[in-house]
Amino acid sequence: MNGVLVAGIGNVFLGDDGFGVEVVRRLLGQQLPDGVDVVDYGIRGVHLAYELLDERYETVVLVDALPMGESPGTLAVLEADAEGPEGAVLEAHSMSPPVVLAALRALGGRPPRVLVVGCQPAVLDEGMRLSAPVAAAVDEGLRLAVRVAAEAAAAPDSENTSTANTRPRRDVR
Numbered sequence: 001m002n003g004v005l006v007a008g009i010g011n012v013f014l015g016d017d018g019f020g021v022e023v024v025r026r027l028l029g030q031q032l033p034d035g036v037d038v039v040d041y042g043i044r045g046v047h048l049a050y051e052l053l054d055e056r057y058e059t060v061v062l063v064d065a066l067p068m069g070e071s072p073g074t075l076a077v078l079e080a081d082a083e084g085p086e087g088a089v090l091e092a093h094s095m096s097p098p099v100v101l102a103a104l105r106a107l108g109g110r111p112p113r114v115l116v117v118g119c120q121p122a123v124l125d126e127g128m129r130l131s132a133p134v135a136a137a138v139d140e141g142l143r144l145a146v147r148v149a150a151e152a153a154a155a156p157d158s159e160n161t162s163t164a165n166t167r168p169r170r171d172v173r
Helices: 015-027 045-052 097-106 132-154
Strands: 004-009 036-042 059-065 075-079 113-119
Touching (some): 004 015, 004 132, 015 059, 015 113, 015 132, 036 132, 045 097, 059 132, 075 132, 097 113, 113 132
Parallel strands (some): 004 036, 059 113
Antiparallel strands (some): 075 113
């Protein structure tokens, strides 16, 4: 069994950017496979980097609003580049995968496998409500996050650290 962290990320004060936080909020009351932890990190990227320092997790599933050039509410699972770009700027309240992984490396940690369950936002303006298409995608996003986490938790160690059984790798920024 592999440790898996499902991390809801985003800013609830910026409309659809709160997608990941809402998915994780709903997940907190549900039965999950052994070895799967769920945490709402919101905009606390440095906190997430510190959480990953102890290497308890083989896989991290980030749930977030993710501009992909698709119709609002479209969901996708992408694998983030664990090495990330050089020179990512560390920001206390940034949650982009490259920034979190750069912070982890700067702290001396080893990045785990990072999968992103992303939802195409419609609105990223100030406001505390999800747009209709993103709100309609929350339940499916929850099911997708649980499926991805369960598959990662059940995968043999050798599969969990590779790209086996995942969609093609694509940089997530």
